[in-house]
Amino acid sequence: MSFWRELGFASNPYVVKPLPSSADGRELLVGRDVELRALLRRIEEGDTHIVLEGPNGVGKTSLVAVAAWVASQRFQRRETVQLYLPLPEALQIKEDASEFISDCYFAIARAFLDNEEVLKRADRKVPKTRDVKAWLEAPVLKGRGLNLTSPFGGGGLTGSAAANSSTGFSNAGFRATIRSWLREAFPEGTGGLVGVIDNLELLETSAAARRLLEEIRDPVLQLGGMRWVLCGARGIARSVATTPRLNGVLSDPIEITPVADEYIPSLIDTRLLHYSVRPTSKAPVSASSFEHVYVVTHKNLRDSLRHAQSFSQDHESEFFQSKTETEIDEAFTQWLESQAIKHEASAKMQPRTWTLLEDLATFGGTCSPSDYEQFNFNDRAHMRKNVVELERYGLVNSSRDDDDQRRRSIEITSKGWLVHYARSHGLGSPVIPGM
Incomplete structure (x- = not known):
């Protein structure tokens, strides 16, 4: 029997690919x-x-x-x-x-x-x-x-x-x-x-x-x-x-803005019910845990589903069958923190680059090259140098759009948000004051 069948689901309820153009897709489009x-x-x-x-x-x-x-x-x-x-x-x-x-x-x-x-x-x-x-x-x-x-x-x-x-x-x-x-x-x-x-x-x-x-x-x-x-x-x-x-x-x-927080419990519960094949199905990532990862990923639904899927597949079905919902929720939080700590530890950057990541997160996660003054840089070139370093570790995506400096072409990635989560919650390396 497949992993998902053992847990009581017809297939993966955290599937990442876009919804189908069908009645199933309409049911799963929540919020x-x-x-x-x-x-x-x-x-x-x-x-x-x-x-x-x-x-x-x-x-x-x-x-x-x-x-x-x-x-x-x-x-x-x-x-x-x-x-x-x-x-x-x-x-x-x-x-x-x-x-x-x-x-x-x-x-x-x-x-x-x-x-x-x-x-x-x-x-x-x-x-x-x-x-x-x-x-x-x-x-x-x-x-x-x-x-x-x-x-x-x-x-x-x-x-x-x-x-x-x-x-x-x-x-x-x-x-x-x-x-x-x-x-x-x-x-x-x-x-x-x-x-x-x-x-x-x-x-x-x-x-x-x-x-x-x-x-x-x-x-x-x-x-x-x-x-x-x-x-x-x-x-x-x-x-x-x-x-x-x-x-x-x-x-x-x-x-198109992220699905509002109020709809997230219903969104994941709808998925779990849709894919369930028996009343006793055991969800690896509950609605409350999904709310948590949704906040950590800065309301990126695709990344949240991907993390839920990865956590599920990192464990045997017996693990979920033997644990209470509270224990599974705690295990998911610990797993997510371990992922964040691992990514934070792999990034070896100068303090000024770390400061840019944290400022960018405070700024909402995206910015344009013309915003350099708001990040305390003297010019675009100095900001660009630090952006390139963040790109090297996969913490931001950016495109150098010299024809449209106002475009919000710099964006924190899923990995970047995990690293921000680790640093802002003191999970990994200590944050030096002023960084």
């Missing part, structure tokens, strides 16, 4: 009703693509997945004539515009294949997908003398590659086919596919993000029958949403 309604309004009633700005791990992708499912259910209940269906998975942003555009079209094709029966039941015009399916799933694609694995066999199509199959689609012909599918299945005002363009902050600079979005504006963002939701952290989504070429294409960003 997001206001944000869900706001997102649905923009999907169903707006004419620009949606931008979500919020910290990493706050749950932006889960929110979009559930919103797409709720929108599809509204159609099923005949509350609207708009049919919305999600793309199979979020698309990760890439610096190579051509490669990213191809990823988008492949994802759209896959959504049509996955939802063929749904579209038929909705009396939508369904494309003849057999030939294109064979092309997409061909094991090898050839282009410019290179052999490239099919994206549905583990790789991607780039350049002017064409399929090595009898269907003979060209890259341009494939894209034209997808555009016609969208027009025919989703005439204006009747819905569309909902896709996520995720992790804009991976492009690091606002200039790079603007350049990429402007390159994909016509081939991707102007596609009829598509509702894109762009997600970013550290202020990058807000910095690029109103550029001249994207004005009227992207909406003003919706700020």
Whole structure:
């Protein structure tokens, strides 16, 4: 019997990956009703693509997945004539515009294949997908003398590659086919596919993000029958949403803040109940313990779930079965403290760098390069030197965005918050006064 089954759960209740676009996802999306309604309004009633700005791990992708499912259910209940269906998975942003555009079209094709029966039941015009399916799933694609694995066999199509199959689609012909599918299945005002363009902050600079979005504006963002939701952290989504070429294409960003503390007990209890297969299931991390780690991680839901999962798997199932809830809660607190102490001890930094970490935590965990005076530095260069040292130990993430000095591009990581927890609670090395 599996570890989770032994504890009375169908599977891991602390799963970290985004929620699915399904009834299960809707049940598990706790504390997001206001944000869900706001997102649905923009999907169903707006004419620009949606931008979500919020910290990493706050749950932006889960929110979009559930919103797409709720929108599809509204159609099923005949509350609207708009049919919305999600793309199979979020698309990760890439610096190579051509490669990213191809990823988008492949994802759209896959959504049509996955939802063929749904579209038929909705009396939508369904494309003849057999030939294109064979092309997409061909094991090898050839282009410019290179052999490239099919994206549905583990790789991607780039350049002017064409399929090595009898269907003979060209890259341009494939894209034209997808555009016609969208027009025919989703005439204006009747819905569309909902896709996520995720992790804009991976492009690091606002200039790079603007350049990429402007390159994909016509081939991707102007596609009829598509509702894109762009997600970013550290202020990058807000910095690029109103550029001249994207004005009227992207909406003003919706700020997604962490789930409010009051919802956390219900959020974790809902997960435990959802995955439970018997009344006597034994939770490795209770609601009260989860509240604690949620505070320690600075309200990062993804990191909190990851810590809960790691603690669970660091012990045998017999440990949890033999302990009371109070004993398990105490063991979790000790485990979390040991993780914090270990990370704090591994960071060998100068006092001034430690001071920056503590000041940054007091500042809220994020800042921009232009905030250097608030951290008692004479200029950006001296602050940057200390930021680089924090990066070396994985305590902050940052991008040097010289084009947008106001962007909050410096952020404490999960490891950084654990180290801050150790130092602020006197768990590891003693904090020297004035540090």
